[in-house]
Amino acid sequence: MVASSDGASLREPDPRSKQDRGLPVDALESLLLSLLAIVAAALLFGVFLALQGHDALAVYRTLYLGAFGTRFSLESTLTQAAPLLLTALCTLIPARVGLLVIGAEGAVVLGGLGAALAGVALSGAPDGIGTVLTIAAGALAGGLWIGAAGALKHFRGVNETISTLLLNYIAIALLNHLVSGPIRDFSQTLKAQSWSIPKNFMIGNIPGYSVHWGLLIGLVVCVAVHLVLRHTTLGFAMDILGGNRRAAQMTGLPIGRLILLACCLGGACAGLAGAIEIVAVHGAASESLVVGLGYAGILVAFLARQNPLAVVLVALVLGGISASGGLLQRRFDIPHAATTVLQGLIFLTVLASGTFRGRLLPRREAR
Amino acid sequence: MTGTFELGWWGVLLAIVAGAIRVSTPYLLVSLGETLTEKSGRVNLGLEGTLVLGAMSAFATCYLTSSPWLGMLAAGLAGSALGLLHAAICNLPRVNDIAVGIALFIFGIGLAFFLGKPFIEPRAAMLPGLPLGNWSANPAIRSAFDVSPMFFFGLVLAIALEWGLKNTRWGLILRIAGESADAARAIGLSVHRVRTLATMAGGFLSGLGGGFLSLYYPGNWNEGLSSGQGLMAIALVIFARWSPIRCFYASLLFGGTAAIGPAVQTVGITEGYYLFYAAPYVLTLGLLIYSSSPTRTLAGAPSELSISR
Numbered sequence: 001m002v003a004s005s006d007g008a009s010l011r012e013p014d015p016r017s018k019q020d021r022g023l024p025v026d027a028l029e030s031l032l033l034s035l036l037a038i039v040a041a042a043l044l045f046g047v048f049l050a051l052q053g054h055d056a057l058a059v060y061r062t063l064y065l066g067a068f069g070t071r072f073s074l075e076s077t078l079t080q081a082a083p084l085l086l087t088a089l090c091t092l093i094p095a096r097v098g099l100l101v102i103g104a105e106g107a108v109v110l111g112g113l114g115a116a117l118a119g120v121a122l123s124g125a126p127d128g129i130g131t132v133l134t135i136a137a138g139a140l141a142g143g144l145w146i147g148a149a150g151a152l153k154h155f156r157g158v159n160e161t162i163s164t165l166l167l168n169y170i171a172i173a174l175l176n177h178l179v180s181g182p183i184r185d186f187s188q189t190l191k192a193q194s195w196s197i198p199k200n201f202m203i204g205n206i207p208g209y210s211v212h213w214g215l216l217i218g219l220v221v222c223v224a225v226h227l228v229l230r231h232t233t234l235g236f237a238m239d240i241l242g243g244n245r246r247a248a249q250m251t252g253l254p255i256g257r258l259i260l261l262a263c264c265l266g267g268a269c270a271g272l273a274g275a276i277e278i279v280a281v282h283g284a285a286s287e288s289l290v291v292g293l294g295y296a297g298i299l300v301a302f303l304a305r306q307n308p309l310a311v312v313l314v315a316l317v318l319g320g321i322s323a324s325g326g327l328l329q330r331r332f333d334i335p336h337a338a339t340t341v342l343q344g345l346i347f348l349t350v351l352a353s354g355t356f357r358g359r360l361l362p363r364r365e366a367r
Numbered sequence: 368m369t370g371t372f373e374l375g376w377w378g379v380l381l382a383i384v385a386g387a388i389r390v391s392t393p394y395l396l397v398s399l400g401e402t403l404t405e406k407s408g409r410v411n412l413g414l415e416g417t418l419v420l421g422a423m424s425a426f427a428t429c430y431l432t433s434s435p436w437l438g439m440l441a442a443g444l445a446g447s448a449l450g451l452l453h454a455a456i457c458n459l460p461r462v463n464d465i466a467v468g469i470a471l472f473i474f475g476i477g478l479a480f481f482l483g484k485p486f487i488e489p490r491a492a493m494l495p496g497l498p499l500g501n502w503s504a505n506p507a508i509r510s511a512f513d514v515s516p517m518f519f520f521g522l523v524l525a526i527a528l529e530w531g532l533k534n535t536r537w538g539l540i541l542r543i544a545g546e547s548a549d550a551a552r553a554i555g556l557s558v559h560r561v562r563t564l565a566t567m568a569g570g571f572l573s574g575l576g577g578g579f580l581s582l583y584y585p586g587n588w589n590e591g592l593s594s595g596q597g598l599m600a601i602a603l604v605i606f607a608r609w610s611p612i613r614c615f616y617a618s619l620l621f622g623g624t625a626a627i628g629p630a631v632q633t634v635g636i637t638e639g640y641y642l643f644y645a646a647p648y649v650l651t652l653g654l655l656i657y658s659s660s661p662t663r664t665l666a667g668a669p670s671e672l673s674i675s676r
Contacts (some may be wrong), residue, residue: 100465157661161412161465162602168651169595173645180641202400298469337480344416344474348456351467 029361030305035354038317039193039367041345049339054332062331066324073323078211081319083108085218087272087297088304088311089225090146093266094160095306096229097258098242103149103164104270105294107142108173111274113175114141116285117183119197119278130201135275142271144265145171150263154256160263172290179286193286203280219312221269226308238262298323299347318343377628378507385511386626387619388518389584393418393576395521395618397600399528400572402611404450405604406532407565408545408558408671412468412572413598416475417446421577423483426588430491437493439517439578446574447567449475454563465673469551472598486588494583502519515583517575521615524572541565545669573597594644601649606658608667621647 046056090104118137122130152158183194203213229235241248304310325339421442429438457464500512532538543551544561581588607613628643
């Protein structure tokens with residue numbers, strides 16, 4: 001698919017080429033389109049709720065309250081958003097070279113497994129070093145996992161969307177196998193989980209808030225990815241490859257290396273998300289890693305139109321929607337799945353809105 | 368399964384064969400549907416959502432009307448509604464069909480869980496099976512050969528599609544739309560309409576696959592009902608090289624590998640249960656690696672298809 005027009009439609013038009021026009025029309029248009037799409041989705045969801053006999057306005061008020069209304073809900077939103085910042089990058093970075101990777105779910109699992117195993121193996125190491133190595137092991141595991149899909153794509157031509165999809169299921173089966181026997185902590189009788197990492201490897205909350213440090217790590221990684229993609233020759237080379245494979249070939253870019261690198265980096269981000277789930281929340285690998293963080297990340301990446309800075313904003317909105325699910329259930333007796341319906345609707349309208357790109361705002365003729 | 372123990376290892380083989388027939392049916396229906404859609408030049412990656420929504424619709428309808436066949440119809444209609452939605456969005460210029468599929472995957476599952484919440488507890492009437500094992504007194508054999516008519520429906524459909532795609536006017540129209548949109552337009556076909564109908568038909572069959580899950584095997588409705596059959600069926604289509612009859616063989620193979628885990632469990636082997644569970648996925652990936660090539664597209668792939676370019 002690399003060479004196809006589909007690769008191009010995964011990406012935004014390169015902003016660099018438009019800078020000389022003075023106004024970032026494309027950026028403005030993207031923002032406007034996303035907002036319109038979200039409004040459309042909200043209207044559709046409102047109709048859906050009304051058909052079910054709910055007061056849509058009251059539901060939206062509660063949704064806002066549950067997401068951003070109080071300090072508690074805001075902290076819960078931020079906690080939900082933290083892993084999405086990283087899992088979104090697993091789709092976003094490969095999309096820059098024209099690949100559609102949907103394997104973040106599996107990379108999160110592998111990252112969590114890697115971190116849990118490394119943490120257990122390293123017990124006795126000094127606090128800081130142990131934590132860093134534990135997290136790094138998770139990122140490495142995730143990077144190799146998606147990197148494998150990149151290698152299959154480059155060397156064997158295996159479609160990366162299908163292979164990463166299959167890898168998700170293989171990762172989950174591997175996790176279930178390991179925590180139900182080989183690495184199971186049999187002293188935990190309530191739940192099948194792995195041995196726990198040492199307590200002193202755990203990263204706590206940001207002082208004064210009940211939000212763990214993973215949020216900050218996610219933010220830093222998003223900004224770093226933005227800088228690399230936007231301001232380095234590597235990022236430029238990736239954009240060329242994603243935009244036009246033949247041009248990349250003509251220029252003599254190392255296509256295989258770029259594909260592998262993009263996949264490894266993306267996978268490492270998702271692996272990092274899994275590792276943070278271990279060192280900040282669970283302390284051990286278990287089925288709690290498989291809660292759809294990866295699939296939500298795909299949604300975030302597309303909603304952010306493959307822009308790492310926009311990911312931050314989108315992750316907050318989607319984190320908010322997830323965070324308010326519980327409140328909706330309690331107040332209106334609306335099933336928790338309502339938030340999934342809303343997310344699906346937003347995804348659909350955002351994709352549909354892509355058709356208006358380049359046609360919504362008037363612009364000067366290109367020179 | 369009483370009676371399996373006296374059969375020993377023959378029982379394992381029997382369980383795998385029975386499992387293959389039973390587990391393969393949803394694979395078969397979904398993959399036939401996806402073959403139709405992909406032959407027209409589009410990929411619908413959202414069939415997992417379609418499957419789950421179909422399962423819910425079938426179960427809910429069957430519970431309310433106590434007619435499993437009406438339930439199957441509802442499942443098919445719900446599936447084609449999602450197919451129509453997919454096609455309508457993909458008919459817009461510059462929209463990526465794979466991404467729309469992922470969105471429908473999320474949407475369909477959300478909708479199914481939302482609307483299906485009240486139906487998790489109750490029991491509904493089940494689809495009847497054909498008792499082909501009555502010649503035997505062994506209850507394990509009898510239950511193993513209790514085959515759903517949907518399996519035979521799938522088999523007949525596979526043969527009919529294999530023939531129809533090659534030998535009928537409709538099959539030709541579908542293949543032209545999938546091989547070259549320009550050629551189709553040149554002879555006055557509406558590519559959008561062909562693809563819309565093909566995606567709706569694909570959705571209908573996937574919905575039926577879901578109905579099989581909730582009304583025959585495993586035969587209930589809950590949120591863990593599908594373990595990704597809808598997604599794997601898409602890989603299966605590639606494995607089957609877009610041929611309906613090969614979809615049938617591939618479905619049996621997938622069903623058989625999926626049945627290995629539960630089958631060896633009946634003789635007391637529980638070690639590595641979850642690894643057996645991964646067998647169909649590993650098999651698919653292995654076959655994809657084996658059959659793909661970095662320099663040419665997959666043999667038999669419709670040229671307009673985004674995943675084969």
